[in-house]
Amino acid sequence: MEIEMGPASPPKFDVLAARRRCLAYRRRILDISQQVTALHVAPAFSCLEMVDLIYHGLMRRDPSRGNPGFLDGFVMSKGHGCLSQYVILEDLGVLTKTDLDRYCTPAGQLGAHPDYGVPGIEASTGSLGHGMGIATGMAYADKIRGDDRRTFLVLSDGEFQEGSTWEAMMMAANLNLENLIAFMDLNDFGGLARMSEGHPAFYPVLEKIRAFGFEAAEVNGHDAAAVLQAVVSRRGRQPFMVVGKTVKGRGVSFMEHFNIWHYRSPSKEEYEKAMAELAEVSS
Amino acid sequence: MRNTFAQTFYEAANLDQRLAVVVADISPAGSMQKFRDEFPDRFVNTGVAEQVMIGMCAGMALRGLRPFAYTIATFTLFRPFEFVRDDLCYQNVPVTVVGIGGGVTYSTLGGTHHAMEDVAVAAAIPNMTVIAPCDPAETRAATLWCAGQTRGPVYLRLGKAGEPDFTSRAPEPWEFGKLRYLNRGRDVCILSYGPIMKVAVALADRFQKAGKTVSVVSVHTIKPLDRDGIVDALNTHKQVVVIEEMVPRGSLAGQVKEIAWDRRAQCRLDSFTLHDHFIHNYGSHNDLLAAHGLDLASISAKLGLA
Numbered sequence: 001m002e003i004e005m006g007p008a009s010p011p012k013f014d015v016l017a018a019r020r021r022c023l024a025y026r027r028r029i030l031d032i033s034q035q036v037t038a039l040h041v042a043p044a045f046s047c048l049e050m051v052d053l054i055y056h057g058l059m060r061r062d063p064s065r066g067n068p069g070f071l072d073g074f075v076m077s078k079g080h081g082c083l084s085q086y087v088i089l090e091d092l093g094v095l096t097k098t099d100l101d102r103y104c105t106p107a108g109q110l111g112a113h114p115d116y117g118v119p120g121i122e123a124s125t126g127s128l129g130h131g132m133g134i135a136t137g138m139a140y141a142d143k144i145r146g147d148d149r150r151t152f153l154v155l156s157d158g159e160f161q162e163g164s165t166w167e168a169m170m171m172a173a174n175l176n177l178e179n180l181i182a183f184m185d186l187n188d189f190g191g192l193a194r195m196s197e198g199h200p201a202f203y204p205v206l207e208k209i210r211a212f213g214f215e216a217a218e219v220n221g222h223d224a225a226a227v228l229q230a231v232v233s234r235r236g237r238q239p240f241m242v243v244g245k246t247v248k249g250r251g252v253s254f255m256e257h258f259n260i261w262h263y264r265s266p267s268k269e270e271y272e273k274a275m276a277e278l279a280e281v282s283s
Numbered sequence: 284m285r286n287t288f289a290q291t292f293y294e295a296a297n298l299d300q301r302l303a304v305v306v307a308d309i310s311p312a313g314s315m316q317k318f319r320d321e322f323p324d325r326f327v328n329t330g331v332a333e334q335v336m337i338g339m340c341a342g343m344a345l346r347g348l349r350p351f352a353y354t355i356a357t358f359t360l361f362r363p364f365e366f367v368r369d370d371l372c373y374q375n376v377p378v379t380v381v382g383i384g385g386g387v388t389y390s391t392l393g394g395t396h397h398a399m400e401d402v403a404v405a406a407a408i409p410n411m412t413v414i415a416p417c418d419p420a421e422t423r424a425a426t427l428w429c430a431g432q433t434r435g436p437v438y439l440r441l442g443k444a445g446e447p448d449f450t451s452r453a454p455e456p457w458e459f460g461k462l463r464y465l466n467r468g469r470d471v472c473i474l475s476y477g478p479i480m481k482v483a484v485a486l487a488d489r490f491q492k493a494g495k496t497v498s499v500v501s502v503h504t505i506k507p508l509d510r511d512g513i514v515d516a517l518n519t520h521k522q523v524v525v526i527e528e529m530v531p532r533g534s535l536a537g538q539v540k541e542i543a544w545d546r547r548a549q550c551r552l553d554s555f556t557l558h559d560h561f562i563h564n565y566g567s568h569n570d571l572l573a574a575h576g577l578d579l580a581s582i583s584a585k586l587g588l589a
Contacts, residue, residue, distance in 0.1 A: 116345075116374045123345065124374050127365060133338020134370060140339060141346035144303075144324040164334040164366070171335050175327070 013057035018224045021056070022048050025087040026251045026278050028100070032083065033265040036104045039112060042249035042261035044083035047154055047185040049222045050244050051076075051084045054152045054183070055092065057228055068092045072149050073138055075123045077131020078156035078185060079113035080262075085120070086110055094120040129162025131155055132182070136172045139180040139239075153182040158190045161199060166212060172239040173213020180239040181231060182214070185221060187248040189259050206243050214241045221246035252277055284441045284478070285383055286313035287419040288426050292351065293318045295430040296325065302430055303343060305329060307336045307354040309383070312444075315353075333363040340378045341370035349377055349430065355389070356382025356398035356440060360405055371436040372410045378436050379429040380405075385415065385440040385477055386528030386557065387571040394561045398440075403533025405438035406506040413506040414459075415440040417480035418449045421503055424457035432459075442478035449480050450501065460504045462512035468496030472520040474513075474539065476502045479528040479572065485579045486524070489588045495522075502535055513539055517548040524586065525554040528577065532559065555582050 029044055059072040076085050086103070089095040095110070095118075102108025109118050113126030123134050135153040142149045159165050172180050186205060188195050195202050202208075209216040215237070217230035221244020234240045248262070249255030252274040266274055293314040296302040303325040304318070311319050311326075319326040329336045333354065340350040352359055359382045360367060371378050382401055389396040406413045414429070414437060416422045422441060429437050450457070453465045462474075471490050475483035480501065487497040500516060502509070517523055517539070525536040536554030543552055557575045564574040572578050583589070 123342075124369065127369050129334075130338060130366065130370060133335045133366070134342040134345070136335065137339035137342020137344075137350075138346050139342070140327070141343040141348045145346075147346075164338065167329070167332040167335040168338060171327075171329055171332070171339065 013053070013224070013228055015225045018049070018052055018056065020280060021091070022052055023251075023278050023280055025052065025084065025091070027275060028087045028090070029083045030266065030271055030274055030278070032100060032103050034268070034271055035101070037265050039083060039104070039265060040080040040262060041083070041265070042255055042259070043078065043081045043156065043185075043187070045250045045252070045255065046187040046246040046248045047078065047081045047183070047221070047244075048084045048250070049224050050183045050185065050227055050242070051081070051088060051154060053224045053227055054154070055088045057224070058152060058181070058231065068094055073122055073151040075125070075131050075135045075138070075151065075153045076114050077125055077135070077153055077159060078128070079125035081154065081156065081185065082112070082114040085114065089120040128156065128159045129164040131159070132165045132168035132172070135180055135182070136168045136175070136177060139172065139177040140175055143175070143177060143179055148179075150179045150181055153180065155182060155184050157184055157186045157188065157195055157202070157205075160184070160202060161190070169209075169212045169214060169239075176237070177239045178236050182239065182241040183221070183227075184209075184241060184243045185246050186243055187246045189248045189262070191259075191262055209241050209243060214239050216241045216243055218243040218245065220244070222250055284416070284419055284422045284446050285444050287422045288381065288441060289313040289315040289318070291423045291426040292430070295427060296322060299349070299430065301347060301349040302351070303327070303348050304351045304353050305336050305340050305343075307331060307333045307358060309354045333358050334366050337363040337366035337380070338370055341366075341374060341376055344376035344378050345374070351379045351381055351429070353381040354383065355396060356385045356401050357396055359383075360398070360401050360438065364404070367436070368408050372408045375410045375435040377433050379439050380436065381439045381441060383441050384443050386479065387575070388443045388478065388568055390568045390571040391565050393565070394563070399557050400530045400533070401438070401440060402505055402529045407533060410435045411506065412437040412504075413440070414438070414504055415476040416457075416503050417475070417477055417501045418446050420448060420451040421457055421501060425503065428459050440477060446478050447481065449484060457503065460507055460509055462509045462516065463501040463503060465499045465501060466497070468498045468520075470495040470497065470520065471522045471524065472498040472500060472516045473524045473526060474500050474502050474516065474535065475526040476505060476535065477528055478568075479526055479577065482572065482577060482579055482582065483526050486526070486582055486586075486588075489579070489583055493588055505535060508535075508538055510542060513542050514546055517543050517546065517550055517552075520550055522551040522553075525552075526577070526582065527556050528572070529556055530559050531556045553586060555585075
């Protein structure tokens with residue numbers, strides 16, 4: 001199965017529009033943070049540009065199949081990053097404003113981890129190290145049935161401490177799943193400590209990914225144009241992984257690189273300061 | 284049972300393109316090799332990597348396939364347990380997790396290969412169905428049911444090889460979720476499942492020689508349990524004996540006792556299970572069962588049979 005993703009046919013993707021969207025998505029996530037106390041703001045901010053690119057620039061759509069009519073699949077393996085997914089699904093009309101307003105409440109259907117069965121959610125994640133195996137099964141099923149669907153997958157760097165991720169990577173490579181396109185959110189933070197300090201053997205990363213049979217490229221994960229370029233210029237004969245170097249809490253100065261924002265919700269004062277930083281500016 | 288499973292799966296997979304099997308470095312017994320040769324796309328070997336075996340099955344099921352995960356029971360269920368729980372049961376996808384060598388079938392391989400608590404562990408997970416056929420004929424019926432079902436994940440607990448036939452001439456067909464009487468009597472009812480049915484059948488013979496009429500029942504579907512069927516067995520026999528190759532916690536025996544108490548059953552009720560400890564014995568399957576007190580002589584003695 002050949003997947004045409006060469007530079008000859010780059011998907012239409014407006015980088016400036018993406019920048020504006022991501023500012024709005026960050027503000028929307030902060031709005032939600034004022035309704036509930038427990039959520040994962042910083043891990044959603046670190047992968048936001050990549051998730052935005054996947055939904056708006058990479059996943060093919062067929063409007064005749066309804067809205068959004070995605071022809072490709074998406075699995076958020078780092079389930080704790082799902083706020084990034086929810087705000088985009090709201091923007092696309094897959095989830096409603098009411099769905100997001102009821103985030104983590106008894107009347108709602110959205111929790112702090114994505115749940116299969118909710119519109120737009122293709123797999124239940126939250127326990128780390130599961131997404132690569134599930135996505136490998138999905139991509140394999142598509143491949144043997146001749147379905148040209150691609151499966152996009154976003155993983156946290158912490159998930160590469162799980163052996164299951166590497167087990168599944170070897171299988172994806174063994175099975176030549178060129179229809180599997182993964183994105184590592186390399187923000188260098190676990191829940192407890194920086195990976196580079198607590199788990200330094202994780203580095204260098206790119207060589208390890210390649211050694212496990214993936215084609216891979218390392219880029220700035222907040223630079224959507226660079227991520228897109230990496231994806232469209234891949235050779236595409238193996239599974240592919242973007243190693244996206246990111247900043248945890250990206251976009252709000254006092255959240256960047258401060259791991260307390262893995263879990264913490266901003267106070268009213270912090271919220272207003274953050275919203276001011278995320279105000280739309282003419283570029 | 285292993286060969287019957289493979290042959291049955293092969294036949295079903297010939298008719299249904301959605302059926303696939305994902306194994307973790309286990310030799311493809313019997314017709315599994317034939318399936319692999321004829322449908323290489325639908326046979327995946329993950330190697331010694333059970334987490335991805337289960338994860339891939341979940342992903343394949345989410346894309347519309349009907350995968351079977353297949354390896355030795357300890358490795359199909361215990362090793363990737365949280366993947367079984369989250370990927371299969373939480374998402375409630377129709378994947379059959381086949382455990383070969385349930386109980387102490389692998390009698391020379393030691394405790395690492397004994398699935399003594401598998402039924403309890405599997406049945407404890409919401410959405411999981413647990414089926415344990417007692418012979419090749421039931422293995423065939425159960426495999427066909429698993430291949431066609433859409434209700435969710437199933438743990439299919441099998442023996443290994445060489446199990447005798449107990450059910451091909453049973454008056455009732457195999458029916459999912461129902462007790463199956465292999466023969467009917469009025470005095471004693473023996474409830475069992477899996478290959479240890481050989482002990483149940485031999486025990487029935489001893490009861491008959493002692494002048495009792497005996498029902499022998501295959502409780503092949505452990506979850507959902509046929510509670511009405513259990514109540515009926517308790518109410519229509521003077522004595523009920525449960526024999527199972529599983530630890531006491533979470534056992535069929537425990538459930539039968541619970542039902543008996545709730546319904547104020549009047550019958551005598553005895554149960555025989557694996558012991559709640561690891562043993563370091565080796566030998567034949569019968570030797571291992573004897574070490575757990577599950578041999579005919581030990582059970583007969585405890586029931587006062589010669």
